[in-house]
Structures are given as structure tokens and as C-alpha cells.
Amino acid sequence: MASPVPGLDEHLERLIRDVPDFPKPGVVFKDISPLLADHDGLSAVVAGLAAAGVADDGTVVDKVVGIEARGFILAAPVALELGAGFVPVRKAGKLPGLTHQVAYELEYGEAVLELHQDAIHAGERVLVIDDVLATGGTVAAARSLVEKCGGVVAGVAVLMELAFLHGRAALPGLSVTALRSITAT
């Protein structure tokens, strides 16, 4: 959780705001909009996430996957910073052409995520990016999609982890980087 990016922790502390009762009564939503609107804050977050795409031996991932929709905002600049390509994981019905599909559980019912079959080539190393790690269901679905393409998830990086939901338990064997950990509701 320690960050090598100067000022990152201060930006995260100052620019994530609590919005009570969203999306429903009793839930406190962690809104990253002020962080995204702050150039220095966004730069620091991108640098922090991009660090997760470089292995100890200096190997850089080939692709950065962003999960719709807030994951797109972070993953595209991370891909550019790393010299990698950007690949979207989207909700069902949005991607034209041949896709892999994975269903995952939501609080009520289930949803389907898709990835283009040709978006990731066999053996490519992939960094999966989202804004929040909650129960881990979405990221686990993204992992499964990458693996259906023959890719290898080299790491997962999120801006915030809701640690009290134990999302890492849904991601066995994966390296997960969270720039900020929220330990209580």
C-alpha cells in the first residue's frame, strides 16, 4: 500500500469525497470526481497505478485492460504511460464483433462482461485496472476474460479497495495494488 509517488497520499486524502446515501440510503459513496478534476491528483494516481504494470525485472505489460466505465478513465492514461495498448472490458452488447463473455454476480441477479476475442494475444501480459475493488466479482470476471484470450494477468491495480468486503479472496494468486484502502464502512 506504500506509494512511491510524491504527494499521492495527500491527493487521495483530500480529493475523494464521501457522498452519503448514494446509490441508496445507508451507503456512503466514495466519489473520485474531485480527484479526476485535479490535474496533479490525476497525474499522481496514474503514476501510482502504472507502477503496478512493471515487474521487478523491469518487464512491462503488453496491454492495460480498463473495466467500464470509470476504469476507462484510469486505464487509458496508464496504458499510454507504460507504452502499452488499451483494451476495454465492457458491459454486454457494447462491443461489435466476436467477443468472449463472462457472467458475474451482482447484489441482485447477475451481469455479463465482454472482451474482444482478438484484443489480447496468447501469452501477452496484462494489467487490469478499475477504480474500486469491492467484492472482487467484476475484476475476477475481467481476469477470466483475459485468460480466455490466452493472456496472463500480471497484476490488478485499483484506486481504492473497500478492504472490509475482502475482494482479494476472489482473486487468488493475483498481485493486487490498491492506492488507498478503506477499512470500514
Place this chain on the structure above:
Amino acid sequence: MASPVPGLDEHLERLIRDVPDFPKPGVVFKDISPLLADHDGLSAVVAGLAAAGVADDGTVVDKVVGIEARGFILAAPVALELGAGFVPVRKAGKLPGLTHQVAYELEYGEAVLELHQDAIHAGERVLVIDDVLATGGTVAAARSLVEKCGGVVAGVAVLMELAFLHGRAALPGLSVTALRSITAT
């Protein structure tokens, strides 16, 4: 339409693919996924779009607005390149807290876009980014949202313009930059 970014036109020519009959029979969808997955292609596109955020006198916009969802992928890196903040325009119900709302017409029925009321301050100069300019309804709604905040739309920049749909007619008085113009269905 001329581009000062080396290699941009070649990337656009090579990396946008036609997918027939998506999202419905008879429509040819212009899929930018191969472009996003190509680091050099994405870099060139971001540079091309970012140029629209700098006025002739060198003034740079304060904020870059990205329209959900593909607009996010392009707008966030453009904001970083320009030293500006990133602001999302989202579909109804996604943004927590106080928002402005604008309804706009779709082919069947209408949809609502939202923008945080505090996302753009009075007098700030804004670049609006989306992947495609079609009829112009979405971008016109985004313009209206920016103006409700007291902001000024300094420009609109899109990757592709479906010129045969005459979207610029919905954006009177605005400077519109399209990296690629599609002149026929």
C-alpha cells in the same frame, strides 16, 4: 481536418475497422478498438485531440470533458497532456451529489446526461471530447451542461465525424475538430 501529428492519418486509416450489421442490420459500425489497443495509434490520437485544447494565443483549456463511455478513454489522457482536469459527463443516475441534467433525443425516445454542478467553475474554458460526432445531440447536451455551470466550451474534438449526419449543425458557434471524417455510410 489536416493533422499536424506525424503518422496520425495512417493510424486512423489502418486501425479503425468496419463491423457490418452492428448494432443492428444494415448499419456498419466503425470500431476503434484496434486503434486503442495500439500504443502508437492511441498516442497519436491523443496528441491530435489535445491540439484542439490550445488556442491560437497559446491559452490552454482548464477542463476536459469526456462523454460516457468511450469519450472517457480519450478525454482522460488529453486532460493529462494539456495539464487540465478531467470531468465526466455521465448517463443519468451515475453521478453522486448535485448535478445538472439535460435531456436529448435519441433515435427512439430520449436520454438524460448529467454533470456535477461543481465540476466546472464560472468562466472556465472547456474542451469537450467524444469518440464520434454523429447527429450532434450528445455533444450539444454536453455543451448545455457546461454552460449551466457557467463554463465556456472552447472547442469540441472527436476522433471521427459521420459527416453525412451533419452533426455540426447542432453545434452553432462551436469550433469542432474531427481527426477523421466519414463522408458516406
